[in-house]
Amino acid sequence: MGKQKNLDCLILENLRGQDSYISGEELARKLKISRQALWKHINSLSHKGYDIVAVPHSGYKIISTPDKFYPWEVQRDLNTEFIAREVYFYESLNSTQDSSRELGLSGASDGTVVLTDVQTKGRGRMGRSWISPKGGIYFSLLLRPEFLLLEETPQISLLIALGCVKGIKEATGLDVEVKWPNDLIFKGKKLGGILCEINAETDRVHFVVVGVGININSRDLPPEATSLLLGTGKKFRRLDIARKILQAIEAGYLKAQKRNFSAVLKEWSRFCMLWGKRVRVKISNRTIEGEAVNIDERGYLLLRQDNGFIERVSAGDIVKVIPVREGFL
Amino acid sequence: MGKQKNLDCLILENLRGQDSYISGEELARKLKISRQALWKHINSLSHKGYDIVAVPHSGYKIISTPDKFYPWEVQRDLNTEFIAREVYFYESLNSTQDSSRELGLSGASDGTVVLTDVQTKGRGRMGRSWISPKGGIYFSLLLRPEFLLLEETPQISLLIALGCVKGIKEATGLDVEVKWPNDLIFKGKKLGGILCEINAETDRVHFVVVGVGININSRDLPPEATSLLLGTGKKFRRLDIARKILQAIEAGYLKAQKRNFSAVLKEWSRFCMLWGKRVRVKISNRTIEGEAVNIDERGYLLLRQDNGFIERVSAGDIVKVIPVREGFL
Numbered sequence A, B: 001m002g003k004q005k006n007l008d009c010l011i012l013e014n015l016r017g018q019d020s021y022i023s024g025e026e027l028a029r030k031l032k033i034s035r036q037a038l039w040k041h042i043n044s045l046s047h048k049g050y051d052i053v054a055v056p057h058s059g060y061k062i063i064s065t066p067d068k069f070y071p072w073e074v075q076r077d078l079n080t081e082f083i084a085r086e087v088y089f090y091e092s093l094n095s096t097q098d099s100s101r102e103l104g105l106s107g108a109s110d111g112t113v114v115l116t117d118v119q120t121k122g123r124g125r126m127g128r129s130w131i132s133p134k135g136g137i138y139f140s141l142l143l144r145p146e147f148l149l150l151e152e153t154p155q156i157s158l159l160i161a162l163g164c165v166k167g168i169k170e171a172t173g174l175d176v177e178v179k180w181p182n183d184l185i186f187k188g189k190k191l192g193g194i195l196c197e198i199n200a201e202t203d204r205v206h207f208v209v210v211g212v213g214i215n216i217n218s219r220d221l222p223p224e225a226t227s228l229l230l231g232t233g234k235k236f237r238r239l240d241i242a243r244k245i246l247q248a249i250e251a252g253y254l255k256a257q258k259r260n261f262s263a264v265l266k267e268w269s270r271f272c273m274l275w276g277k278r279v280r281v282k283i284s285n286r287t288i289e290g291e292a293v294n295i296d297e298r299g300y301l302l303l304r305q306d307n308g309f310i311e312r313v314s315a316g317d318i319v320k321v322i323p324v325r326e327g328f329l
Helices: A007-016 A024-031 A035-047 A071-075 A095-103 A153-170 A229-232 A236-259 A260-271 B007-016 B024-031 B037-046 B071-075 B097-103 B154-172 B228-232 B237-257 B261-269
Strands: A051-055 A057-065 A087-093 A114-117 A137-145 A177-179 A183-186 A189-200 A205-215 A277-283 A286-295 A299-306 A310-313 A315-325 B051-055 B059-064 B086-093 B113-119 B136-143 B177-179 B183-186 B189-201 B204-215 B277-283 B288-296 B301-302 B310-313 B319-325
Touching: A007 A024, A007 A035, A007 A057, A007 A071, A007 B154, A007 B177, A007 B301, A024 A035, A035 A051, A051 A236, A051 A277, A071 A236, A071 A299, A087 A095, A095 A137, A095 A189, A095 A205, A095 B228, A114 B319, A137 A236, A153 A177, A153 A183, A153 A189, A153 A236, A177 A260, A183 B288, A189 A229, A189 B177, A189 B310, A205 A229, A236 A260, A260 B086, A260 B228, A277 A299, A286 A310, B007 B024, B007 B037, B007 B059, B007 B071, B024 B037, B037 B051, B071 B237, B086 B097, B097 B113, B097 B189, B097 B204, B136 B237, B154 B177, B154 B183, B154 B189, B154 B237, B154 B261, B177 B261, B189 B228, B204 B228, B204 B237, B237 B261, B261 B288
Parallel strands: A087 A114, B086 B113
Antiparallel strands: A051 A057, A114 A137, A137 A205, A177 A183, A183 A189, A189 A205, A189 B189, A277 A286, A277 A315, A286 A299, A299 A310, B051 B059, B113 B136, B136 B204, B177 B183, B183 B189, B189 B204, B277 B288, B277 B319, B288 B301, B301 B310
């Protein structure tokens, strides 16, 4: 499903402006189509999940909009400069990352977003799979951060995680935390994750494709995972959350672009649930432990080890988190 | 053209073992094919550029082998552990980089090599085009350096450049120099270049595709470029050079893998033509000048500026090189 602003969108725009019924005759005239054609489009919108009532002699009225990532819905009331100028939505995809990479290679513009309802081969970090049932937000964002050196690209994961947390807060009021490097945590369980794939030369970043997967209304999840629905008992409108996330991501990105990444880091740090806790980090084939104290300007995790030395960890998996007083078993 | 070890190869192997003629009857029996089939294959080999004479009542004899990157030729007498276990050769390609990236994404093995005689859309660093007429060596090497962090990937360009210089020296005796970051210089002019493209997560390098373009017997080149032929007046066998380069690259790679990259750097440094010279480097939208004094362990160029400070340059283009005494105009 592409990005075209078609007749369906125009019909929706006209219906949305109205509290009362809008007559089919009037609408057809306005759009310069036949009433027959209008009826066909209304029908097509019903199939897309829009609840539109048609009352003889009164006309059409829109009752509800589906919680679907149609490009025109994602872009509606979206207050961004460049993110989601181009939006692609699919009911199902192998992986939004693969589609976005293809778009990146073929020259798609900075900020292009690919969303899907279901991923059949969703990917997580380190080549793991990412379970992507219905009810989640799954999207990939294509970024062309020409201002970044290759070694600065971890900034992107951090600012995306921050954007997710802030976007969810704004749309739902719920408090989500981040766990270094890029997990989203809700009530102690994994709510979502971020995968950041880079296409670069050693001295030039071509593009970055950031995959975001967040469990919103999902039910069938592994025991270590949660969703906003499972955590609160309430359903949420994914579209509203996705829009707020995209806006928050852009705000952070523009800061980084203005070489003010420290502001992003400081904010990220406020939402991180690791500080003051003892963590065990798996780094390829070794494991280190220590108290998580901060991240540095590059986004490396700083661990205070038992001997007092601070170790900087550029990459790894946190396999255990324990409050300091308890210590490890 | 794939990698299969086919009948053609077997015929070549048999012919190569012989100084004298080998009878068609004997060869056909050995390969369990008809003499008719054998003749067809000999004919196909002639079309591939092999000079094979057929003398009635004596048999076949191979006179010469074409200077073509057929997989079986590249792999013949090649002394490597993993590089060029898989080889793909094409008479013409848009870009060996694009083919290798596709191979990388579809799971091709570490060390896979793609070669071509001509590139129609050859790419250089920073999105520039790379003129790739007949007579050059153009290949891309797929590497999966799981031992490297993202910020260490510039190691790859340096060790590839070193491998090229050493391989050319070994095959031809000629002295080629390197110019940071990854130009090959012969008699003061550009002989070749290296393009290193990375596919990674922020905390895991998936694969690197390294493109190498070297002008060997090429004639039609821009004025700032040269070839071994233009520089010496002699033609060289590309196959021999390519094999030596692949071997030398592997040797450097295995050192880096054993965390002994400093040995590679030290050697690279010996071939660098910048030391003691004043250089002007363009770094995105600014330019800095100074005396090139060394590279650090990350492969950054160290420039001593007029105020005595040493500046570390991670990426950039050297736009001017001048011996120190002359200074800049």
